[in-house]
Amino acid sequence: MPLLDIDDLRTYFHTRAGTVRAVDGISLHVAEGETLGIVGESGSGKSVAMLSVLGLIPQPPGRIEAGRAVYDGVDLLHAPQSRLRRIRGSRITMIFQDPMTSLNPYMTIGAQIIEPLRIHNGASRADARDQAVSALQRVGIQDAAERLRSFPHQFSGGMRQRVMIAMALVTRPRLLIADEPTTALDVTVQAQILDLIRELQGSLGMAVILITHDLGVVAGNCARVAVMYAGRIVESAATDALFATPRHPYTQALLAALPGARDRDAPLESIPGFPPDLIAPIVGCPFAPRCVHAVDACRETTPALEETAPGHATACIRAQRGEL
Ligand SMILES: Nc1ncnc2c1ncn2[C@@H]1O[C@H](COP(=O)(O)OP(=O)(O)OP(=O)(O)O)[C@@H](O)[C@H]1O
Numbered sequence: 001m002p003l004l005d006i007d008d009l010r011t012y013f014h015t016r017a018g019t020v021r022a023v024d025g026i027s028l029h030v031a032e033g034e035t036l037g038i039v040g041e042s043g044s045g046k047s048v049a050m051l052s053v054l055g056l057i058p059q060p061p062g063r064i065e066a067g068r069a070v071y072d073g074v075d076l077l078h079a080p081q082s083r084l085r086r087i088r089g090s091r092i093t094m095i096f097q098d099p100m101t102s103l104n105p106y107m108t109i110g111a112q113i114i115e116p117l118r119i120h121n122g123a124s125r126a127d128a129r130d131q132a133v134s135a136l137q138r139v140g141i142q143d144a145a146e147r148l149r150s151f152p153h154q155f156s157g158g159m160r161q162r163v164m165i166a167m168a169l170v171t172r173p174r175l176l177i178a179d180e181p182t183t184a185l186d187v188t189v190q191a192q193i194l195d196l197i198r199e200l201q202g203s204l205g206m207a208v209i210l211i212t213h214d215l216g217v218v219a220g221n222c223a224r225v226a227v228m229y230a231g232r233i234v235e236s237a238a239t240d241a242l243f244a245t246p247r248h249p250y251t252q253a254l255l256a257a258l259p260g261a262r263d264r265d266a267p268l269e270s271i272p273g274f275p276p277d278l279i280a281p282i283v284g285c286p287f288a289p290r291c292v293h294a295v296d297a298c299r300e301t302t303p304a305l306e307e308t309a310p311g312h313a314t315a316c317i318r319a320q321r322g323e324l
C-alpha cells in the first residue's frame with residue numbers, strides 16, 4: 001500500500017483573467033521509504049500539486065476541483081484543517097521553494113524548531129532544545145546552541161535553507177516533500193544538502209518527494225520519476241528506465257538539454273518555444289506545438305498517461321503506438 005496515493009488531482013485558480021488549470025488531473029504515489037522525483041519546467045504545476053496535498057493553496061483564488069490524496073487512510077484533500085495541521089507539522093513536512101515562506105522572521109530559529117517538537121511530539125522543553133541543537137548540527141550549522149537565539153535574517157541564504165531542512169526533519173516525518181531544495185544554492189552546498197537528505201532518509205526511513213527542474217538531481221537521488229508538463233504528468237518510470245529509454249518527446253528534450261548529454265562545445269540545447277497558456281483550453285497534446293514528432297492526430301486528441309512498458313507510462317500517442 002502506498003504511503004501517499006494521489007488520484008486525479010485537479011487544482012485551478014479562478015482569476016480575473018480566467019481559470020488557470022495549474023494541475024489538471026495528476027495521479028502518483030510514493031511508497032514508504034521511497035524517493036520520487038517530480039521534474040518539469042517552471043510553471044508546470046509541481047509546487048501547486050504538492051501544496052494542494054498539504055492544504056496550503058490560497059482558496060480563493062485556488063480551488064481543488066477534483067481528486068483524492070490518501071495518506072494513512074485519510075483523504076487529505078477533504079480532511080478538516082485541524083487534522084491537516086497535525087499531519088503537516090509532523091508526519092509530512094515540506095521544505096519550501098522560498099525559505100522565507102516557512103520561517104517566521106520575528107521568531108528565533110530555536111523557538112521555531114522547538115515549537116513543533118513540543119506540540120507534535122510532546123517533548124519536554126529541555127528535550128526539545130537538545131533535539132533542536134542536534135538537528136542544527138546535523139545540517140552543518142556551527143555553534144548550534146548559540147544559533148538557536150538567532151533570527152532568520154541573521155543567516156545567509158544557504159544557511160536558512162539548512163535551517164529549514166533541520167525544521168522539516170526534526171519531527172522525524174514519514175514523508176518529506178522537498179520543493180527545489182537546492183536551486184538557490186551554489187553547487188557545493190547543493191551537493192551537501194542532497195547528501196544530507198539522502199543520509200537522513202536512510203537513517204529515518206522516510207519517503208521523499210523531490211521537486212526539481214533538473215533531471216541531473218533526479219538521477220542521483222530518486223528511484224522513480226514523474227515528468228510534469230502543463231499541469232499533467234506526461235511520463236513516469238523508474239529513473240534508470242527514464243534515462244535509458246525516455247519515450248515522451250518532452251522527456252527526450254529535457255535529457256538532451258542536460259549538460260553531460262552534449263559535446264562540450266555545443267550550445268546548451270534548451271527546448272524551443274514556450275509552455276502553453278494554462279488559461280486557454282488545451283486541445284490535443286499540450287506539448288504538440290513544441291514537439292518535433294507531432295503529427296495531425298497529436299493536435300486533435302489529448303493523450304492519456306498509459307503504460308508503454310511495465311512500470312513505464314507515457315502520455316504520447318506516437319510513443320503508445322510504438323512509432324518513436
Ligand atoms: N495564486 C495563484 N494564482 C494564479 N495562478 C497561480 C497561483 N499560484 C500558482 N499559479 C499558477 O499555477 C501554475 C503552476 O505553478 P507552480 O508554482 O506549481 O509551478 P512550478 O512547476 O512549481 O514552477 P517553478 O519551477 O517555477 O517553481 C503557474 O502557471 C502559476 O502561474
Ligand SMILES: [Mg+2]
Binds near residue numbers: 046047048097179
Ligand atoms: Mg515551484
